[in-house]
Amino acid sequence: MTDRAVEDLLRALAPQVLGVLVRRHGQFYACEDAVQEALLAAATQWPGQGVPDHPRSWLVTVATRRLTDEWRSERARRDREVAVAVREPAYAAVAPPADEETPSGDDTLKLLFLCCHPALTASAQVALTLRAVGGLSTAEIARAYLVPEATMSQRIRRAKQRIEAAGARFAMPSAADRDTRLRAVLHVLYLVFNEGYTASSGAELHRAELTGEAIRLARELRRLLPDDGEVAGLLALMLLTDAHRAARTGPGGELVPLAEQDRTRWDRAEIAEGVALVTEALTWSAPGPYQVQAAIAAVHAEAATAADTDWRQIVALYRVLARLAPNPMVTLNQAAAVAMVDGPRAGLALLAPLDADERTANHHRLAAVRAHLLELAGDRDEARAAYLAAARATTSLPERHYLEVRAARLATDR
Amino acid sequence: MLLIWNRPGFVEELSEDERNAIFGEVDVIMKELTESGELVGGEALAHPAQTRTVRPAAGGGTEITDGPFLESKEQFAGYLTVDCETPERAAEIAARWPDVAHGMGVLEVRPVMEQAGTEM
Numbered sequence: 001m002t003d004r005a006v007e008d009l010l011r012a013l014a015p016q017v018l019g020v021l022v023r024r025h026g027q028f029y030a031c032e033d034a035v036q037e038a039l040l041a042a043a044t045q046w047p048g049q050g051v052p053d054h055p056r057s058w059l060v061t062v063a064t065r066r067l068t069d070e071w072r073s074e075r076a077r078r079d080r081e082v083a084v085a086v087r088e089p090a091y092a093a094v095a096p097p098a099d100e101e102t103p104s105g106d107d108t109l110k111l112l113f114l115c116c117h118p119a120l121t122a123s124a125q126v127a128l129t130l131r132a133v134g135g136l137s138t139a140e141i142a143r144a145y146l147v148p149e150a151t152m153s154q155r156i157r158r159a160k161q162r163i164e165a166a167g168a169r170f171a172m173p174s175a176a177d178r179d180t181r182l183r184a185v186l187h188v189l190y191l192v193f194n195e196g197y198t199a200s201s202g203a204e205l206h207r208a209e210l211t212g213e214a215i216r217l218a219r220e221l222r223r224l225l226p227d228d229g230e231v232a233g234l235l236a237l238m239l240l241t242d243a244h245r246a247a248r249t250g251p252g253g254e255l256v257p258l259a260e261q262d263r264t265r266w267d268r269a270e271i272a273e274g275v276a277l278v279t280e281a282l283t284w285s286a287p288g289p290y291q292v293q294a295a296i297a298a299v300h301a302e303a304a305t306a307a308d309t310d311w312r313q314i315v316a317l318y319r320v321l322a323r324l325a326p327n328p329m330v331t332l333n334q335a336a337a338v339a340m341v342d343g344p345r346a347g348l349a350l351l352a353p354l355d356a357d358e359r360t361a362n363h364h365r366l367a368a369v370r371a372h373l374l375e376l377a378g379d380r381d382e383a384r385a386a387y388l389a390a391a392r393a394t395t396s397l398p399e400r401h402y403l404e405v406r407a408a409r410l411a412t413d414r
Numbered sequence: 415m416l417l418i419w420n421r422p423g424f425v426e427e428l429s430e431d432e433r434n435a436i437f438g439e440v441d442v443i444m445k446e447l448t449e450s451g452e453l454v455g456g457e458a459l460a461h462p463a464q465t466r467t468v469r470p471a472a473g474g475g476t477e478i479t480d481g482p483f484l485e486s487k488e489q490f491a492g493y494l495t496v497d498c499e500t501p502e503r504a505a506e507i508a509a510r511w512p513d514v515a516h517g518m519g520v521l522e523v524r525p526v527m528e529q530a531g532t533e534m
Binding site: 257 | 448497531533
């Protein structure tokens with residue numbers, strides 16, 4: 001088996017193995033550490049020595065051994081009784097038969113809900129999800145998020161402590177909580193995807209792998225919750241967005257706006273799958289924000305050229321989205337779409353109230369959209385000033401470069 | 415990034431107790447940032463007396479002079495990089511830094527540019 005195949009196998013098995021351990025022993029904190037060690041052991045041994053016949057049992061055995069070693073050394077160190085030392089002393093020495101416990105998707109779901117516990121900050125939810133459910137090592141997550149490994153390791157440790165302190169259980173949330181928790185899970189996967197998608201290239205390559213990880217986890221979630229339209233919507237949105245990857249940056253790493261992208265470079269397979277997913281979901285599910293965003297992405301994807309875009313349909317979808325999830329960022333995108341149907345002045349009128357909203361008043365995106373609409377309206381000087389204001393407000397180098405170039409064009413080509 | 419600006423040599427005016435107290439405060443904050451997983455890095459800079467400034471020369475080329483670029487009472491003394499949930503949290507860390515807490519300097523809190531971006 002290639003290193004890559006081993007890696008894929010380990011990532012798929014990680015949440016299952018962790019689920020088995022947590023169900024048997026409780027103690028999420030210690031089990032998670034033990035599974036991480038077992039994954040590292042497998043990653044070093046399997047590529048050279050071959051994959052064992054029952055890889056999942058192998059991992060469970062090794063992780064359990066680590067866990068009991070840890071408990072024994074703790075007991076020796078502190079000379080005290082460990083309550084649950086080993087329920088079956090012989091257990092660690094014998095691998096359970098492969099069919100002893102059927103892998104259960106419920107475990108993965110429970111883990112996702114646990115990692116996205118409301119006691120955690122978003123960045124802690126992301127880190128813990130990638131490690132406990134995604135099976136990524138701390139080093140990989142640290143590389144992807146551009147922080148030192150010690151920092152990420154501490155962040156994960158802190159997140160696990162918080163979960164234990166909050167008394168979170170390895171169980172399905174109650175029906176009352178389930179929707180809120182699922183929304184948190186979807187949001188975390190969306191954040192992971194975005195982190196990878198916005199990364200350009202070169203030094204950022206490690207981050208780009210996050211999109212693949214987010215899509216993989218979204219597929220897994222879809223397999224576990226086939227009746228949830230928003231899960232399908234999120235996966236569709238990821239696929240339809242990721243389809244632009246090859247076209248979204250130019251040869252020098254500069255950003256290419258949607259309207260100017262070479263659509264022949266869009267990934268047709270991803271588009272076909274994304275469009276089919278969202279179209280199908282909308283036939284039986286009440287529309288939710290992810291489905292509507294995916295539907296908007298699908299309308300863009302179905303236009304052979306930017307000029308063929310069905311802006312009317314996009315405006316209608318933004319109206320639905322503004323009803324479902326009213327927020328100023330939706331209004332911003334809605335204004336840009338309205339400008340394509342009713343002219344830039346109509347779009348600019350929609351932007352006006354956002355100046356009074358503290359969430360968007362100084363946001364670079366408001367200035368950038370306004371600049372674009374002013375440019376369409378022919379107000380070159382105001383457009384240039386707005387592009388420069390947006391360039392000053394962004395913290396992204398490629399975005400700043402793009403905005404400065406747009407401003408410079410308006411200064412020169414009369 | 416938290417940029418620390420303070421009066422060079424202010425430490426020389428402190429008593430040993432005051433000095434130890436300040437080092438202790440820095441330790442406490444660094445420990446907290448390490449434990450919370452917010453600390454990304456940081457460096458302290460040598461006394462400005464060791465600074466050399468490289469600038470374009472009047473007749474083309476460059477000239478190198480001894481001493482700092484800015485003739486100001488406060489000099490850039492070091493920095494701390496933190497990864498926080500909000501800008502407010504970064505400002506809160508800055509407010510507790512001894513240079514600010516003891517009126518010996520100021521901290522600038524500035525976002526770090528990233529390589530990531532979305533097409534517009």
